Amino acid sequence: xxxxxxxxxxxxxxxxxxxxxxxxxxxxxxxxxxxxxxxxxxxxxxxxxxxxxxxxxxxxxxxxxxxxxxxxxxxxxxxxxxxxxxxxxxxxxxxxxxxxxxxxxxxxxxxxxxxxxxxxxxxxxxxxxxxxxxxxxxxxxxxxxxxxxxxxxxxxxxxxxxxxxxxxxxxxxxxxxxxxxxxxxxxxxxxxxxxxxxxxxxxxxxxxxxxxxxxxxxxxxxxxxxxxxxxxxxxxxxxxxxxxxxxxxxxxxxxxxxxxxxxxxxxxxxxxxxxxxxxxxxxxx
Numbered sequence: 001x002x003x004x005x006x007x008x009x010x011x012x013x014x015x016x017x018x019x020x021x022x023x024x025x026x027x028x029x030x031x032x033x034x035x036x037x038x039x040x041x042x043x044x045x046x047x048x049x050x051x052x053x054x055x056x057x058x059x060x061x062x063x064x065x066x067x068x069x070x071x072x073x074x075x076x077x078x079x080x081x082x083x084x085x086x087x088x089x090x091x092x093x094x095x096x097x098x099x100x101x102x103x104x105x106x107x108x109x110x111x112x113x114x115x116x117x118x119x120x121x122x123x124x125x126x127x128x129x130x131x132x133x134x135x136x137x138x139x140x141x142x143x144x145x146x147x148x149x150x151x152x153x154x155x156x157x158x159x160x161x162x163x164x165x166x167x168x169x170x171x172x173x174x175x176x177x178x179x180x181x182x183x184x185x186x187x188x189x190x191x192x193x194x195x196x197x198x199x200x201x202x203x204x205x206x207x208x209x210x211x212x213x214x215x216x217x218x219x220x221x222x223x224x225x226x227x228x229x230x231x232x233x234x235x236x237x238x239x240x241x242x243x244x245x246x247x248x249x250x251x252x253x254x255x256x257x258x259x260x261x262x263x264x265x266x267x268x269x270x271x272x273x274x275x276x277x278x279x280x281x282x283x284x285x
Contacts, residue, residue, distance in 0.1 A: 090115055092156075092254070094130055094171065100232035100239070101128070101173060104203050104269070110261035111173075111269075115254035122249065123176045123228055125279055126203075126272025128256040129247075131230070133170040137251055138244040141168065171253060174230035174240050175203065175272070178223050186219040186242055190235030197280040201233075203272055208236050217242040226250070 096109045105111075105128070113130045123129055135141035144167055152169035155161045177192050177199060178184035185193040189207045192199040208215025215235060219242050223229055227246035232238025241247060258268050273279055 091257075093260075094173065094256075096173065099237050100234050101175070102234040102237075103205050104128070104175075104233050105173070105256075105259075106265075109259055109265070111256050112258040112260060113254040114257040117255050118249075118252055122179075123252060123255070125176050125179060127176050128173060128269060129176060129228075129230060130171050130173050130253045130256055131247055132251045132253065133168050133172060134244040134247075135167040135170070137248055140244050144168065173256060174232050174238070174247075176228050177201075177231050178229035180223050180225050180227060182223050184219065184221065184223060184229055186217075186231070188215060188218050190215050190231070190242075192231070194280060200273070200279055203233050204235060206234055206236055221246075 092113050092115065094111050094113055096105045096107055096111070099107060133141075135144050147164075147166040147169055151164050151166055154164040155166070155169045178194055183195050185196075187193075189209070190204075191207060192201065219229075223246055226249045228249065229241045230247050231240045231242065256269055258266075260266050
């Protein structure tokens with residue numbers, strides 16, 4: 001018989017018959033493998049693009065960071081940062097613009113102001129203190145507009161004081177004459193009594209007379225807690241606590257410590273009272 005007879009060989013139990021082989025068809029597993037390889041290649045390309053983009057961004061930020069660091073490390077920036085830090089925390093330079101502290105301080109004297117001492121103690125009688133403008137904390141400042149944010153800091157930079165000046169950015173300099181809790185009286189001549197005892201003031205050369213309107217401002221009050229009374233040594237020419245009241249301690253910038261210009265009078269400022277001398281004199285008659 002020429003016809004091919006089907007095999008009558010039995011298939012073993014559990015044995016899968018062999019698939020029909022088509023020589024023109026690609027094997028199923030090779031096609032799947034090719035698709036997986038293409039997916040892998042695509043993912044690899046995407047990851048490489050992301051890596052390149054990240055590397056470019058990192059490189060750009062690295063360059064920017066290096067440039068910023070070079071600017072911050074430049075001598076001019078370091079000098080400015082050191083100046084601001086020292087001026088804010090430790091010591092600052094000030095000059096005397098008026099005659100209110102004659103004869104102890106002359107116009108255009110240059111001083112160093114110690115900003116650390118009063119962190120550990122209160123101001124003492126006779127000390128010369130620098131403080132914020134009374135336009136900040138006194139009724140005389142009512143109705144005066146506030147400076148814009150950062151304006152007062154700009155006035156502290158060399159050459160900018162006149163450009164950005166503002167009444168509330170000014171600093172004043174006066175001498176402490178009365179302490180918290182003391183009963184103080186200032187007569188029309190500018191003479192001071194503390195708890196009914198005359199205050200010795202060897203630093204005062206000029207007192208007032210009847211023709212000087214700045215002196216016609218007597219004061220009689222008790223100094224509040226955490227306040228002091230400050231007056232100018234040149235009583236006929238000083239706008240001081242007689243006019244705007246007591247100075248809050250938290251408005252004190254620091255203690256005038258050393259005069260560095262002019263050179264012929266440079267050095268630490270002398271104490272108000274010599275050794276062995278009492279601040280207070282005889283009771284008020």
